[in-house]
Amino acid sequence: MANNRLLVSMSPHDHGKDNVKKIMYGVVLAMMPAFLVSVYYFGLDAIRVNLIAIAACVFFEWFIQKVFFKGKPTITDGSAIVTGMLLAFNVPTNLPWWILVIGALVAIGIGKMSFGGLGNNPFNPALVGRVFLLISWPVQMTSYPKIQVLNFAITDAETGATPLALVKEGLKNGEPFSQIIESMPTSYTDMLIGQMGGSLGEISALALIIGGLYMLIRKIITWHVPVAVLASIAIFTGILYGINPEAYADPAFHLLTGGVMLGAIFMATDMVTSPMTGKGMLIYGVGIGVITVLIRVWGAYPEGVSFAILIMNAFVPLINKATKPKRFGETIKKQ
Amino acid sequence: MEIVLYTLISLSSLGIILAVILFFVAQQFKVVEDPRIDEVEALLPGANCGGCGYPGCRGFADACVKADSLDGLFCPAGGNETMNAVAKALGMAAVEKEPQIAVVRCAGAPEQRAKTSIYDGPQSCAIAAALYGGDTDCPYGCLGLGDCVEACTFDAIYIDENTGLPVVSEEKCTACGACVTACPKDIIELRNKGKKSRRIYVSCVNKDKGGPAKKACNVACIGCGKCVKECPFDAITLENFLAYIDYEKCKLCRKCVEVCPTGAIIELNFPPRKPKPEKKEENADNEKAENNAAADTVIENTSEPKNE
Amino acid sequence: MIVLKTFPKGGVHPAENKLSKGKKIEKLNMPETVTIPISQHIGAPAVPVVNKGDIVKIGQLIAKSGGFVSANIHSSVSGKVLKIEPSMDASGYKRMSIIIKVEGEEYEPDIDLSDTLVKECSLNADEIKKRIADKGIVGLGGATFPTHVKLSVPPGKTAEHLVINAVECEPYLTADHQLMMEKPDEILVGCSIMAKAIGVNKVLIGIENNKPDAIKLFKEKAVSFNNIEIYALKVKYPQGGEKQLIKALINREVPSGGLPIDVGCVVQNVGTAFAVYEAVQKNKPLYERVVTVTGKNVKNPVNLLAKVGTPISELIELAGGLPEDTGKIVNGGPMMGKAVNNQQIPVTKGTSGILLFPNKLAKRPKVYNCIRCSRCTHVCPMNLEPHLLKNLSNKALWEELEKERVLDCIECGSCSYTCPAGIPLLDYIRLGKANLNRIIRSRK
Known part of the structure; x- marks a missing residue:
């Protein structure tokens, strides 16, 4: 007989090498390009906002688990870091620290832990925090600092409107789209690489796409949600643009500005709050795209990605029910 | 001011209309219940x-x-x-029932029943039992993963940290039987609570022959049959190398406890044995309290001298 | 590039780790005692026909089939029956076993022990089936379903294909592969015998593409049989599952709750084909089988011809002894095998491998909360939703589980394998299946 006692467990006895921690840190790694771009354009403020948001999220997660759940804190799984970074990515860099901390509290406390922690939250926690802040402090949340390349001096940066806000304002005043675009200081190339005002992490479409590709290769996300979101936005706005090119912005503008890329690649793909099947993910993605355009074009806010994702998050259980995978051997039996 | 007024009027009228509708709906769909x-x-x-x-x-x-x-x-x-x-x-006659309590029929604490393997899986007896006989050599004994604790709605059962076995709380247990159904090994049984909570039972469910049973656990029932021979009331039966005490027949004389070579028979809440005269009194008290059939009492009385 | 056939949805690709690949099949020495459980197959346990003290020969019937779905059991050694009593087997419980003390090496006289290939089979279908039943042949892929039952096509159904599972999709195991390399002719004869028994004239052999030598060898040999076709399949677990294999080879879906015969197929393992050859052509009952003994720290991973009833400790000894830090011993493959709790467990008809896991690999991964990544749904070859099944099972909603077709689960373990949260999904699903089966039985 063996001296050491043998382990006995049910099959399978082999396990894939992936785990939650690796996935979470993979997402963090995927966010790095966008983070670096933000540091490049917003300077130390970008680092400050990120550090505060991450520290606050991790702290609140630890605190709530310790005090209310009385369980062993699981902050090492990295999910709080992801939430913190996503929250930071969704705010302007000149946001006062205390607003950020409140945002983190709402994100972790209400958005995540009140439902039972990782995996149980119906809504994307970072977006819950973000939308809460947007509604509570609309001025601070929408005064975006102007970009300054590699400026590490801590100064009160000038603020300016985002291209999205400019277009919305212009179109509302009856100005034709082509004219607004011409008068705008940012070209489409600038928008692609991130040379424009906006929330910390959303400015560079290119950096976000690089991160998205990394996640695709690591199989952290599937192609369904980003493609569905981007394609539906492009098609919907394309139709509008085709109807009247002067009254509506063109698809490229919609895709490159605001939080579309960040939302489509990092926020809508959140595993916990997105549907389970490929078909469901497509429905969910299209929903996000359509609602985003509806808010952008006819709504009161210039940007609608966060709201669109939160609204579609609420539909996820329903989508899951409606798009159950077709069972093996199901069709033949019916014949 | 006008707006407030309009609001008040419209909301109140809405409330009234809905209330009327609800009233009629409630009338229409009333379910007549006793x-x-x-x-x-x-x-x-x-x-x-x-x-x-x-x-x-x-x-x-x-x-x-x-x-x-x-x-x-x-x-x-x-x-x-x-x-x-x-x-x-x-306005009906109540059917009196002897109060019962859940009894855990396994005494295989780690020092009695050596662990031979490590279970690695969810904390569920049902899952562990589907996998194998358990982390000791006794495939019948308690797994200690607490399905019974989970099943109990009265907080009346908990796993003792030292023995790894469930303990039933005398006061809280209502004998609802949830733990009995939950236990995949059929270790828990509902037995009569007994006068002054005194109970005697075989705390083992091992159906193996004496050799393997004893090897797996020091306090296992080895099926030797001594208790069966000793019992003056034919309350003990032996099946599959396992003794079972019928709680309806048992008169709590404690003779079986003395003869059991492994200590698998357990007596609960009895006074210590040494001061013999005292014990007699206690037992006499018990008899008075008994409201069983007269015949039973007679047998019990005759058992008294034997007991000493 | 030719697109290799495989089943379309689900599946995983675990590290293959075929450490004992190409190792010649070695014959194990005669053990001192053997413990032969009377229940080594799916179905009713066999009924012992020997008594304590009886002298038996190798190949002698010691327990008779206990029903239609049951199998005969033969002695794997010659010697004296010591006792008939419950003994721990791979199921983790004590089950009735016949324990025989080995004395000498005496065979039943009608067993042909020569190596000569007997190609012609003069028996008719019924005689073949009877011979297979007599010799106690069961499926050697791991499920151990009595072969004669599988070969008996129920009335009203017609068989078109005999599908031979030579996939060996389980990592680590090489027993089937090695057998194919050493006994290709015998296997092919076995296949054609089974085809004759069922009355089909098309035999499809599916081999995964990680065994190119076997594919080449079989393609060459199969030329002389006009009804046998060899298919190379893309490497994907669980391709060895009957339903997945049929889907991969002829793109038919076995209906939910149905059997392969519902789509005109009979699936047999390649090892079974060899056992059928031996039973029919050589009169040899199933009392020994090829077992892979392997593991990351095993000195000498081997393929062994082991007698049923041999304690696995003897097999481990031949593979270089139990490595120092062994944390888990698995009877079978890493994906579907059963962990055992001691080394005295006997080899049975279903033992395809003995796996020794070092401590580091033996421990299950850390369990996190489910993050609803839906990977379990994506890898499930039966297109079930393991995360949902787990939750329902945990909440004891057995009827709901039935609606979610939990009984379709083939217990391949892909879900638990892939779960990044390390949740043992299959543990819960098995619990659900067991409880639901109990409920369904009580309905009748």
Whole structure:
């Protein structure tokens, strides 16, 4: 007989090498390009906002688990870091620290832990925090600092409107789209690489796409949600643009500005709050795209990605029910 | 000012209209229910433990009201007291039942029953039992993963940290039987609580031959049959190398406990054996309290001298 | 590039780790005692026909089939029956076993022990089936379903294909592969015998593409049989599952709750084909089988011809002894095998491998909360939703589980394998299946 006692467990006895921690840190790694771009354009403020948001999220997660759940804190799984970074990515860099901390509290406390922690939250926690802040402090949340390349001096940066806000304002005043675009200081190339005002992490479409590709290769996300979101936005706005090119912005503008890329690649793909099947993910993605355009074009806010994702998050259980995978051997039996 | 007024008027009228609609709907779809069901339900403990065999207390109340007699209907959680109240409310005769309690028939603490493997999986007896016999050499014994604790709605059972075995709380257990169903090894049994909570039972369910049983666990029943021979009331039966004491027949004489070579028979809540005269008194007290049939008492009385 | 056939949805690709690949099949020495459980197959246990003290020969019937779905059991050694009593087997419980003390090496006289290939089979279908039943042949892929039952096509159904599972999709195991390399002719004869028994004239052999030598060898040999076709399949677990294999080879879906015969197929393992050859052509009952003994720290991973009833400790000894830090011993493959709790467990008809896991690999991964990544749904070859099944099972909603077709689960373990949260999904699903089966039985 063996001296050491043998382990006995049910099959399978082999396990894939992936785990939650690796996935979470993979997402963090995927966010790095966008983070670096933000540091490049917003300077130390970008680092400050990120550090505060991450520290606050991790702290609140630890605190709530310790005090209310009385369980062993699981902050090492990295999910709080992801939430913190996503929250930071969704705010302007000149946001006062205390607003950020409140945002983190709402994100972790209400958005995540009140439902039972990782995996149980119906809504994307970072977006819950973000939308809460947007509604509570609309001025601070929408005064975006102007970009300054590699400026590490801590100064009160000038603020300016985002291209999205400019277009919305212009179109509302009856100005034709082509004219607004011409008068705008940012070209489409600038928008692609991130040379424009906006929330910390959303400015560079290119950096976000690089991160998205990394996640695709690591199989952290599937192609369904980003493609569905981007394609539906492009098609919907394309139709509008085709109807009247002067009254509506063109698809490229919609895709490159605001939080579309960040939302489509990092926020809508959140595993916990997105549907389970490929078909469901497509429905969910299209929903996000359509609602985003509806808010952008006819709504009161210039940007609608966060709201669109939160609204579609609420539909996820329903989508899951409606798009159950077709069972093996199901069709033949019916014949 | 005008706006406030309009708001008030419109909202109040809306409320009134809806109330009227609701009233008529409620009238239309009224379900006529025996009012006694509510009455009986109020008397029940309201724990919805399912120990009676009906879905929840209301289901039981419904059954009680519809039944002609209370035969076979018993709320184990509430006990005789509740059933008397129910009987009174319904004008029927109550069927008295001996109070029972859940008994864990395994004493295989780690020092008695060496661990031979490590279970790696969810904390669930049912899953572990589907996998294998358990982390000791006794494939019948308690797994200690707490399915019974999970099943108990009265907080009456917990796993002892030292022995790794479930312990039933004398006061809290209502003998609803949830743990009995939950245990995949059929270790827990409902037995009569006994006078002054005194109980004697075989704390083992090992059906192996003496050799392997003893090898796996020091306090296993090895099926030697000594207790069967010793028992003056034929209360003990031996099947598959395992002794079982019928609690209806057992007169708590404790003779079997003395002869058991492995200590698998357990006596609970008895006074210490040494001061013999005292014990006699105690037992005499018990007899007086007994409200069993007269014949039984006679047998018990005759057993008294034997006991000493 | 030719697109290799495989089943379309689900599946995983675990590290293959075929450490004992190419190792010649070695014959194990005669053990001192053997413990032969009377229940080594799916179905009713066999009924012992020997008594304590009886002298038996190798190949002698010691327990008779206990029903239609049951199998005969033969002695794997010659010697004296010591006792008939419950003994721990791979199921983790004690089950009735016949324990024989080995004395000498005496065979039943009608067993042909020569190596000569007997190609012609003069028996008719019924005689073949009877011979297979007599010799106690069961499926050697791991499920141990009595072969004669599988070969008996129920009335009203017609068989078109005999599908031979030579996939060996389980990582680590090489027993089937090695057998194919050493006994290709015998296997092919076995296949054609089974085809004759069922009355089909098309035999499809599916081999995964990680065994190119076997594919080449079989393609060459199969030329002389006009009804046998060899298919190379893309490497994907669980391709060895009957339903997945049929889907991969002829793109038919076995209906939910149905059997392969519902789509005109009979699936047999390649090892079974060899056992059928031996039973029919050589009169040899199934009392020994090829077992892979392997593991990351095993000195000498081997393929062994082991007698049923041999304690696995003897097999481990031949593979270089039990490595120092062994944390888990698995009877079978890493994906579907059963962990055992001691080394005295006997080899049975279903033992395809003995796996020794070092401590580091033996421990299950850390369990996190489910993050609803839906990977379990994506890898499930039966297109079930393991995360949902797990939750329902945990909440004891057995009827709901039935609606979610939990009984379709083939217990391949892909879900638990892939779960990044390390949740043992299959543990819960098995619990659900067991409880649901109990409920369904009580309905009748």
